[in-house]
Amino acid sequence: MKSSLATCCLLAGASAHTIFTQLWVNDVAQGHTKGIRVPTYDGPITDVTSDDVICNGGQVPTLTVFTPVKAGDKLTAEWHHTLDSAGTGDAQDPIDKGHLGPVMVYMAKVDDALTTKVTGLKWFKIYQDGMDSKGQWAVSRLYNNKGKVDFTLPACVQSGQYLLRSELIALHGAANYPGAQLYMECAQLNVTNGGTATPPTVSFPGAYKGSDPGIKFQLYYPTPTAYKIPGPTPFIC
Numbered sequence: 001m002k003s004s005l006a007t008c009c010l011l012a013g014a015s016a017h018t019i020f021t022q023l024w025v026n027d028v029a030q031g032h033t034k035g036i037r038v039p040t041y042d043g044p045i046t047d048v049t050s051d052d053v054i055c056n057g058g059q060v061p062t063l064t065v066f067t068p069v070k071a072g073d074k075l076t077a078e079w080h081h082t083l084d085s086a087g088t089g090d091a092q093d094p095i096d097k098g099h100l101g102p103v104m105v106y107m108a109k110v111d112d113a114l115t116t117k118v119t120g121l122k123w124f125k126i127y128q129d130g131m132d133s134k135g136q137w138a139v140s141r142l143y144n145n146k147g148k149v150d151f152t153l154p155a156c157v158q159s160g161q162y163l164l165r166s167e168l169i170a171l172h173g174a175a176n177y178p179g180a181q182l183y184m185e186c187a188q189l190n191v192t193n194g195g196t197a198t199p200p201t202v203s204f205p206g207a208y209k210g211s212d213p214g215i216k217f218q219l220y221y222p223t224p225t226a227y228k229i230p231g232p233t234p235f236i237c
C-alpha cells in the first residue's frame with residue numbers, strides 16, 4: 001500500500017488521480033455528476049477483493065436523477081482529475097499522463113437504480129480497451145480525447161434500471177499486488193427500448209484477482225508487447 005502510494009506520487013505528483021464525472025448520451029452532455037454516484041475524493045482502489053472495487057467506496061445514492069438512455073444509444077463517459085478540475089488548465093486533467101492502462105465499462109441490472117445497494121449485483125462488461133499493437137494505452141486515448149470514452153449501450157439489453165460501472169486502471173505501480181490503481185464510478189441508468197438479452201455475468205468483488213495478469217503487470221521493463229485486460233470479454237448482442 002505504502003509503496004504503491006509512493007510510486008504514484010513520485011511519478012505523478014500528489015493526488016494525480018481521476019473521476020468519472022459526466023455521462024453523455026448520443027453526444028449530449030447530461031450534466032456534471034448528474035446521475036453518477038460520485039465519491040468525494042479522486043483516489044484509487046487497490047484491493048480487488050474489497051467491496052470498494054464495486055462503485056468506489058461506500059457511496060450512498062445521493063442523487064435524485066436518472067440518466068435516461070435507449071438500448072443502442074451512443075454513450076460517452078467523461079473523466080476528470082478531480083470533481084472541479086474540468087476547464088481549469090490543470091495539467092493533470094483529465095488524468096496524469098503517466099497513469100497508463102485499460103478502460104472498461106460494465107452494467108448490472110437493478111430493481112431501483114436510485115436506492116440499490118452495490119453489493120451482490122451481477123455485472124456484464126459492455127466495453128473494453130487495452131493496449132494497441134503500437135503500444136498505446138486506452139488511458140492515453142482517453143487523455144488525448146479530453147477524458148472522453150465512447151461506447152455503445154448494447155441494443156439487445158433488457159429495458160429497466162441499471163448501474164453502469166465506468167472503470168479505468170493505472171498500471172504504473174502494478175508490478176506487485178496491491179499496486180494497480182483502479183478508478184471507477186457508477187452511473188444510474190433507466191434503459192428503455194430494450195431487448196431480451198440475458199448476458200453472462202460476473203460479481204464485484206470476484207471478477208478480478210490480485211494474480212490476474214492484467215492486475216499484476218510490469219508496465220516499464222521489459223517494454224510490454226501485450227496486455228490481457230482483466231475480467232470477462234465484453235457482451236455482444
Ligand SMILES: *[C@@H]1O[C@H](CO)[C@@H](O)[C@H](O)[C@H]1NC(C)=O
Pocket residue numbers: 066068190191192
Ligand atoms: C424509466 O423510463 C420509462 C420510460 O420513459 C418511464 O416510464 C419510467 O418512469 C422511468 N423510470 C424512472 C424510475 O425514472
Ligand SMILES: [Cu+2]
Pocket residue numbers: 008012015016017018044099170181
Ligand atoms: Cu494516481
